[in-house]
Amino acid sequence: MRLVREVVAALLVAAAFAAAAPGVGVAGAPPYPPDVGPPLQIIPGVRIGPYSLTTGLAGLRRLLGSPAAASPRPMFDQRPGMTGYVWRLPAGTLTAWSANGRTIGYLELRDNRTYRTVKGIGVGSNSMDVQAAYGAPTARTAIPGASRYVYNALGLAVFTQGTSTGFMIVGVDVFRPGTAGNFWKF
DSSP, X not given: OHHHHHHHHHHHXXXXXXXXXXXXXXXXBOSSOSOOOGGGBEETTTEETTEEGGGHHHXXXXXHOSOSEEEOOOOTTBOTTOEEEEEEOSSSEEEEEESSSSSOSEEEEESOOSOBOTTSOSTTOBHHHHHHHHOSOSEEEEETTEEEEEETTTTEEEEXXXXXXXXXXXXXXXXXXXXXXXXXXX
16 A cells, blocks of 8 residues: 555646646756666767867768858847858757858757756746756856856856746757856856
């Protein structure tokens, strides 16, 4: 009888998590399981899935074809001189930001909830989740309704937008550790 109660309790907890809206987590509990396999992992300072910082723009063109767009479109906190090369993925976009048209300064994933860090952080997580997983950011840039949390020593940044449930991650950036000051003003 005790075993039945434990199983029922476990099922109720699992059902409660399954019923939660996608991307809405509880501080310290990622909204998705952290057991994402290597092809779908975001590794701060290194890669997003199979797309590595060391691949270069020529390598991304070989993997993904020609970019859907290429233009300098700086955001509020971005330093000038970067061009974003945008590829459409099956879900979302991958942008390689470059200052010279050859090497990748940083990679940005948007609108794709498939890729996750080993701590379960990715698009759809919230700002409390990322801080519970990685601590206080090195810097935070902000405008009303949006923020970027920069973890310079890790090579990770997340871009959040405000929703009715808090700040949700809409973009994940990967860059070489210690180089965030080359891309964002903070």
